[in-house]
Amino acid sequence: MAANSLTEDSWKEDRSDAAFESASIIYNRNKSLEIAAQRVRLPIYEFRDHILYLLEQNQVLVIQGQTGCGKSTQIPQYLYEANWTRGDEQTFVIGVTQPRRVAAINLATRVAFEMKCKLGEEVGYSIRFDDCCTAGRTVIKYMTEGILVNEMMSDPLLKKYSVIMVDESHERTIHTDVVLGLLKKILRKRSELRVIISSATVETEIMRDFFSSVAKTAILSVEGRAYSVDIYYVSSPVADYVKASIDTVIQIHENQPSGDVLVFLTGQEEVERAVDILFNYARGIKERNDLKKMFVLPMYASLPTNEQLKVFDSFPRSVRKVVVATNIAEASITIDGIVYVVDCGFVKLKFYNPKTCTDSLVIVPISQASAEQRAGRAGRTRSGKAYRLYTEEDFEKLQTFTTPEIQRSNLSMMILQLKALGINNILKFDFPSKLPDQNLVTALELLYALGAIDDNANLTDPLGLQVAEFPLDPQFAKMLISSQEFGCSEEALTITAMLQVQNIWQQPSKGQRSIQARNAKHKFSVEEGDLLTYLNVYNGFIEAGKVRSWADRNYLNYKGMLRAVEVRNRLVSLLKRFKIKLESSKGDDVPVRKCIVSGFFANAAYLHHSGVYRTVRGGHELHIHPQSVLFTRPRPPQWVIFITVLHTTKEFMNDLTAVNSDWLHELAPHYYDYGTEREIEERKLLNKE
């Protein structure tokens, strides 16, 4: 039973528009067994009494166990059976956090099925926009990490919970670290609360050391995965890991018994390159009787949904399926029947540079923990093999764990959220990993420039308090709040909602369809930039009745568009709560662009005479991203506001708006009136002389 990850059916379910109907769609290889018998067969079952005993004796329990051992579905039930939800005066809830929405839904569905109750009654889930719980009745609740943090706004000590289980903690998302830090604070005040930290990797000591200063902490290792995986290393380093992975797949196909292959590469381009070559190989061996057929499929996040779903198809035994994937296959999706894993040893990670306030997407060696996770993808249905395209010596040199996200991110939103919870001194707040000083400073500077915090770094009233309540980056919140002044809250809402969705444009990489997609995009484009273009896209979708056919015809991501509608509705109710008037500028783009400046004034760039843009502050060189509608404009605007910057082959800014330079001084005098940093530096030099 693929307990805490996606199975074929659950993935399909998530991608369909139908409501989640029944529990029986979850794949389960022990389906024919009675539920009770199935539960007993899970590896975790042997540890049931031990877990309950340790939790009686300790306030924190760190459990390490392979993905799929049943910990996510079984432990909450053990706790329920042992009456952890029954208090003297109240009923308690057992809360389980997940990094991903689908996981929360699937786990709740499965456990409701095992407990023979309706989803949303005794067992429920809560994710943004979708709270499937019954207050007073739901005793086991699966939720995303963000939901738990937000619950602390109204219930700082989480008093309705008797046990909180932080599942998949090894992923160390920014939210995981915030949750762990907050739980540590709560543990000091609630000696009866129990916390379970569950991790698939062996970072148990880090977690124990983190909690042991405030609570009695135990570690439990749940032995073994269901099937063994043999690890193979290359004897000498490979020069080109894409080529090496292709060769390895061919080797496997020609020499190894049947079983599907999963290849890990770092990005879309690499995946497509490998798929092309393997596809040609597969075509070449079609007529050969001595070899099985081979079917090659790509898998990455921006691949259109219908093509993603193909990786879950089952093929006849005479065909070997080869999936070439990015890191999406390491944790986010589980493909059944993988027997061979090819691991290139690299991953693309985002690192925030606080000096330039930009993100870089960098290909870096994976961590040992990540290598273990990748290898584990081979042993889920029977014993498998993992081929590592690096030497054993190099494996030993790898970082033990991947750098937690909180150490490589822009922290402004997280800081604001903690401040809203009353945690004012972020420097003193205890995170499982230290925050880089410069990241903190930059985040505080931005919040100050936005007017969300004052000279003492306290939240301002009302602006800071309001900004903190938006589930958005503070710059978006600021833009929405100030939209009232410009009489364009309707437009600000639409733009914000559209920018929360990734991959709105469908861009096939080649063929006739790629030209059609480009033309479709061009129809919406306006010279004022991407944000105003999104406005056209959204309005078109609404006018067309929010139908899939319209989205498909215009090469737009239908699910993404629906999500934008959902986000927008949610934001509308927030604006109403703050009594911000819903108003449209009725086609006048100037107030809309000014409104964008009021939130994103810090992200301004001008066209330098060298032909390359430079940031107003810092004089940092930036290029227009090829995905921006302004990329192909014959006359690029003199001044732009960008929403994102990403350093890949160059430093690219994307999601642009053409603005007037006067607006910067008009709307952000505190930020620009003293001149740019370069000007300040120049003045300093002059003064010295």
Next chain:
DNA sequence: TAGGGTTTT
């Protein structure tokens, strides 16, 4: 001329 992957009362 280019896109690791998540998520938010």
